Amino acid sequence: MADLLTEVKDRVLYLTLNRPDKLNAMSGEMMGALVDNLSRAATNPEIGAVVLTGAGRGFCAGGDIGGMRARNEGAGAGEGAAQTIEDRVAGLRRGEEASLMLHEMSKATIAAVNGPAAGAGLSLAMACDIRIASDxxxxxTAFAKVGFSGDYGGTWSLTHLVGSAKARELYFLADVIGADEALRIGLANRVVPAASFKDEVHAIASRIANGPTIAYGYMKANLNAALNHEFKELLDREAWGQTMTGRTEDHREAVKAFLEKRPPTFKGR
Structure with a gap:
């Protein structure tokens, strides 16, 4: 069975990490497929939003610890010596492109965190625009528990989400926190009951996917720029985006619908 499952429903692309027996720990096949599917979704006009979730009872446990042990023991026995440090860095960076695309693609991305999210799995969730958590x-963060420093952009994302002091605490101590605490500190956007989790995630995702997607693309770019740019630069970007979205069919339809006191029908153009 594939390590990544895909489904499109109501213009929402669902990407489901699918190694439930290992709490969806990452594999090379999984990350390659994730990068490929995100790349295609970024330019597909039929996709309005992307939801990343996990099969079974977990979201993603991060790296496969069993695979790490086998690799380390193999290295100790002299196996795999042909792979240089540069090769390993390049391989990791290829997988990390998933985090970059979740963060930068013009489509809204949603992490539907149905269970444990740890290590690089947490990093993937934090790279998304919105995190909806099951109770x-x-x-x-988990990295300190296995002597790693962290990857997939987690140190950047967590710092921006919860602040430097809390991010350092969560990385250094590697404590596990529940959904309510994640909501309190700003790591999760919403917490919903497990019984209604899938329905509530889809309601939010389809609402975005069928909304003014061109405007959302400009919004996301501005919000990303706001993390690192000065106020004056954001004013320039906003003026440009506001002018460009004002030329769209979606804008004209929304104005007409408002005056006619009816819901707008957006077409993404």
């Missing part, structure tokens, strides 16, 4: 979700 069964658990969050942990």
């Amino acid at each position: 069964a979700a658990r969050f942990g």
Whole structure:
């Protein structure tokens, strides 16, 4: 069975990490497929939003610890010596492109955190625009527990989401926190009951996917720029985006619908 499942419903692309027996720990196949699907979705006009979630009871446990052990023991025995440090860095960076695309693609991205999210799995969730957590979700950086420093952009994302001091605490101590605490500190946007989790995630995702997607693309670019740019630069960007979205069919339809006191029908153009 494939390590990544895909489904499109109501203009929402669902990407489901699919190694439930290992809490969806990452594999090379999974990350390659994730990068490929995100790349295609970024330019597909039929996709209005992307939801990343996990199969079974977990979101993503991060790296496969069993695979790490086998690799380390193989290296100790002299196996795999042909792979240089540069090769390993390049391989990791290819997988990390998933985080970059979740963060930068013009489509809204949603992490549906149905269970434990740890290590690089948490990093993937944090790279998304919105995190909706089941009340069964658990969050942990985990890297310190296995002697790693962290990857997939987690140190950047967590710092921007919860602040430097809290991010340092969560990375250094690697404590696991529940969904309610994640909501309190700003790591999760919403917490919903496990029983209604899938329905509530789809309601939010389809609302975005069928909304003014061109405007959302400009919004996302501005919000990303706001993390690192000065106020004056954002004013320039906003003026440009506001002018460009004002020329869209979606804008004209929304104005007409408002005056006619009816819901607008957006077409993404």
